[in-house]
Amino acid sequence: MDLSSINPILLLASLMVAATPILLAALGELVSERAGVLNLGVEGMMITGAICGFAIAVETGSPVVGFAAAAAGGALLSLLFALLTQLALANQVASGLALTLFGLGLSALLGQSYVGIRPPATAKLDIPLLGDIPVLGPVLFSHDWMVYFGLALTLAVWAALKYSRAGLILRAVGENHDAAHALGYNVVGVRILAILFGGACAGLGGAYLSLVRVPQWTEGMTAGAGWIALALVVFASWKAGRVLLGAYLFGGVTVLQLNLQAAGVDIPVEYLSMSPYLITILVLVILSADRSRAPGSLGRIFHASR
Amino acid sequence: MTFTRLLTGAALALGMATTAIAEDKTKVGFIYVGPIGDGGYTYEHNQGRLAVEEHFGDKVETVYQESVPEGADAERAITQMALQGADLIFTTSFGFMDATVNTAKKFPKVKFEHATGYKRADNLSTYSARFYEGRSVLGVIAGHMTKTNKIGYIGSYPIPEVIRGINAAYIEAKKVNPDVEFNIIWAYTWFDPAKEADAATALIEQGNDVILQHTDSTAPSAAAKAKGDVITFGQASDMAEYKPEPRVSSIIDNWGPYYIERVQAVMDGTWESTDTWAGIDDGMVVIGEITGPVPDDVKQEALAMRDAIASGEYHPFTGPLNKQDGSEWLKEGETADDATLLGMNFYVEGIKGDIPQ
């Protein structure tokens, strides 16, 4: 056992990378849940984003275009969910699960000719002076631009929900859709936009996996990241800042677990792998005790003529 | 068992029917555990299937089913192929063992081949590759190439197959570099690119500059590429997209020749139930091109090791060898028997850490 071989600076830096895909997907899901829509199809949207981003990046040679395509792909898939749940008024839980199934199949089909290819590299942001700062430099300022995009998005979502008029309407729709409707807001329209945003973010998260973190395309490569993103939203009690914290915790436990193993620490791996989920449950219990709770209309079907 | 009789009857009837229609076409089925697009284990089995098609052309018809879950679903998939008139069925994952055994009982006229298992019958062969022979060759390269004397190893699950590979690589690495140290991470998955990337990153950040892997994705190579100055090896398939470095060589599962040989045997009517455990000399295990920063003398030494194993001159597990706890395992000049290797659940002396139980 040699704990000294673990370098905390590098650990923190790789934690930020590990957390980015689930952070992006969770932010999107947060927005749609705040609008009162529970979309369990995150995994399907993520993997669709992963292949769309990968394919387009390979074809065009530009990761930026790839990420844009991933967002479009994820949003397009989520449009199916929006049509089902908002216009055809189908149950959200069942539709979300169907979406995951659909997305996994679709991505595998689209990706058949992209196995074993290396994507173009995503540029690292080289910030001249900041990157040289000892300790903080490598931790904070040596990543690819998507990591910063994720952080910026967190800030944007937080501010938009808290201070903007659009955020207020979104929250009103999520808390009580009947009241929001009575006030003259277009509940269905707001929700469709929120779902599309969720799909786009999930797509970006997926593309981060296939273009940066792994980077390659293989069937089923998200391997459950979408479900973790779902858990993250609850863990964060529907607050953007806490999503970031949660993503780092989740990413951190995994990275730390592997680092401890590499350092030869004798730990029961399978029990440590359970810990993020157990911690989430614990947090859920604590949160429910302090009366912080889910959006009032979460998962409920809205029909104007009620 | 009326059901068994019913099935057998149907199979017999069908067998006659198909032979009448397609006299010269041999139907060969493949059951895969993963998708053929996994770029690793299942991908290589499918390459073997394609090699069969290529070799026999019109004389053979191949069918496959991918992503078959273990258990009841596997048994149905295998039965289905037998019912549809397959003459020979390859089930390519350990988890299909009991399902294959059950199906083989129901269809005595159909030939079955199960990969990596240990249960046989008159119409059921087993086959597997001695991947540890390849690991020995990689071990030579790894031992020479490490500058930090720390070699990282990403294991999937703590099972004999993986433990054997770790031991084989360690023995050779230790011989060429007595200071070498293995750091092992158990990923508890065969395939989760993100986790594999994280594992590789963790190993690299702790100073391991050579990464060996027994999981199936190219993610560790990509992580090594990103970090620079680290070498990796392809697993299951060549992973040529990471040539010439960080991937400096690879162990390739080459099933094609075996599949062709067995299909030929069915065509000739000479098929018999066998237990094949083939290695480098039969071409089932192939060492991928040695590239990149590996100096020529190291490359020659590795190739010499490969040839010595192939010719039977050298056995990767030759004494004197002790187990991890220091107790004697193999005496001077003694080589390990296959039974011990198959069930290997201990590290050799020098490897640190415990195998998770």
Place this chain on the structure above:
Amino acid sequence: MLRLDRRPQPSRLWTLLTPPLAVLVTMIVGGALFAALGKDPVVAIETIFWEPLFGEFAFYYRPQLLVKAAPLILIAIGLSLGFRAGIWNIGAEGQYIIGALCGAGVALAAYPSESWLIFPGMVLAGALGGWAWAMIPAVLKVRFGTNEILVSLMLVYVAEQLLASMALGPMRNPEGMGFPGSRNLQQYAPAHNAELIAGTGMHWGVAAALIAVIFSYVLLNRHILGYHIRLTGEAPRAARFAGVRPGRLILFCLGASGALAGLAGMFEVAGPAGQVTIDFNVGYGFTAIIVAFLGRLHPVGILLAGLLLALTYIGGELAQSNMQLPAAAVQLFQGMLLFFLLAVDVLVHFRLRWRRAEAA
């Protein structure tokens, strides 16, 4: 402008018409997909829907339909009770795993005893295991008001990790050459959930599923508890006035669905699957949620939905191995079927109408 008007009563006509309609639309769109992949769409559709039922080897596939549908139905019936009352157990997959582990645990602990008590003991342990796993979200919900959707979902991952460690550790077959996975219960007669009548696919799990369908039908239509469940789902406030105690209802609904999911896992591990392995669970717990909704949370509907889904699984496998259709295409096809089934459901409760656009 197309408008939806809520029907005063769900339409009986459309209740019966929508499922075939959805299947038909799926066949058309799916057929187009298969054609785009270069396969004959008619043959593909026929292989998926016709072959398993009436094809040459239907004698084998019909029983397999039962084997595949039984766990789906058993779990979905349990879930539907809670879903009707607005109690969302999404973690049946975890309860299924724990049920299987408990059931198999009894058998493996008893090995090699020949006592007839083993199988009943396994049934009991399986049901109890699933029940206990579901009690975690239930108690947290009752005691702290914690969201049961998420707790039950989280517990699926915990159960999966537990499964892996059991298959590699305590439950590993000592005669298995060190490979992961337990002894095969199919080869241990007192624990084997064998076919009750050879060649029919009828094992105890199928019997249990049928019993559950009948039981749930009676409960929902004839029993006061069923009435309370329906009332809570449809009019929570009224239910409170009618003297329904929500806490007890939550404990009952989650407990019942957990026990049934646990039973399904136990029957599966003792019968068709045979072993505790790392990848023992294949998603029945999640698919059952879809089955429950496709069956409109009605026991008979669930029975039919379970059989339909099993048909697409088996037919889809056939299409794969006969026509070399990619597994992904079959998955996509199933996704489509679910989408359409969910989408046409709107016609049951709503009337489509053309109206002139008007200010809201």
